[in-house]
Amino acid sequence: MNRLEPLKEADLPERTKPFWKMAGPGAILVGLSVGAGEIIIWPRIVAEHGASMVWAAGVGIFLQLWVNFEVGRWTISTGETIYTGYCRAWKGFALFFILFNILGWLAPGWGRASGLALKALLLGPDHPSSDTFWTVLTFLGVALLLFGPKLVYQSVERTIELLVAIITISLIVLAINIGTIDTWKELAEGTLNFGYKEPGFPIKEFFIALVFAGAGGTANLFYTFYLRDKQVGMGARIPTLHNPLRGRSEKSPSTGFIFPDNESNCSRFKSWWRYVRIDQTLFFWILNSVTILLFIFASLAVLHPNGIVPEAGTLIWDMAAVLGNVWGPVGRVLFLVVGLVTL
Secondary structure (H helix, E strand, O other), X not given: OOOOOOOEEOOOOOOOOOHHHHOOHHHHHHHHHXXXXXXXXXXXXXXXXXXXXXXHHHHHHHHHHHHHHHHHHHHHHHOOOHHHHHHHHOOOHHXXXXXXXXXXXXXXXXXXXXXXXXXXXXXXXXXXXXXXXXXXXXXXXXXXXXHOOOEHHHHXXXXXXXXXXXXXXXXXXXXXXXXXXXXXXHHHHHHOOOOOOOOOOOHHHHHHXXXXXXXXXXXXXXXXXXXXXXXXXXXXXXXXXXXXXXXXXXXXXXXXXXXXXXXXXXXXXXXXXXXXXXXXHHHHHHHHXXXXXXXXXXXXXXXXXXXXXXXXXHHHHHHHHHHHHHHOHHHHHHHHHHHHHHO
C-alpha cells in the first residue's frame, strides 16, 4: 500500500444550522445498533436467567459511546474516515478492517432472521415456502433501498428514522399493555446489579452479549461515513456519496484536511464537537438504552414467566406467539412487525 499523503491545510467550515436541522447520523447508528443484541441475544438471556445481568447491556452501550465520540472527533477534524485515520497509524489496519467487515457483514444471519419474520407475518411460520427465498427477498429490499435513490445517505437516513420511530413506539405500546409493577421492579434491580454474572453462564457468551449491546463490532466505526455524508465539520469539504447506478459521482479525495490552529477554527471545532456529543448522547446512548431495555422488558414479561427459552432463530416468532395468546392477534402482528423492521 502506498503511503498516504499528508493532510492538506484548510479552514474548518462554520456550523450555521441548529442541531435538530442536522440530526441524522446518530439516528442511523441507532438503527444499525437495534439488531441482534437487542432483539435476539439479550431477550434470550433474560428469558432464561431473568434480569439479573441486564446491567451489562447498559455498560456495553456506555463504553461504545466513547468509541463513537473519538470516531466523530477524527472525522469532523479532518473529513477523513476513521479507517483512513487508522491507516495513518499503521497501513496494516487496512487489511485488518477489510477482513473483519467481510466476516461480520456478509454472513446472512440478519437477512435470514428478517426474512423469517416477514414470512411469519404474511404466511405463518409453518408455511412450506423456502427460508432461502425469504432471505433473498430481504437482501433485494436492502439493495433497492441502497441503489434505488440518487442520494444514498438521504434515503438511508429517512428510512432508518422511520423504522426507529416504529420500533420505539411499538415497544412502548407493548410495555404499557403487558407490563406489571413487579416486572418493572425486576428490570430496575437488574440494571443496577453491577458485576453480577449468573453461575454457570459462559464467560464467552457474557462478553458476546456485552459487546453486541449497542452497535458492536465494526459498526461503531460506520458513524464516520454518516457524519461525512451529512456534511458535518470538515466533512463538508468531501463530496456527498451518490448512487453509482444513477449517474456519475464526484471523486472523493483520498486525503483529508487539517485546520490551522487559530481562534476562529478552534471556536468552530468546539461547535462541531458539541454537535457530536449531543448527537451521540441523545441518540446512541439514551435512545439505544431505551430500545434495548424495552426489548428486554418484553422478554421478561412474556417469555421468562412462562419458562420459554427459544432458539435464536425462532425467538421473534415465539415472542409473537406468546403475545398473541396474551393480547390477541394485535400483539402477535405488532411484534412480528417490530422484529421485521429491527433486523
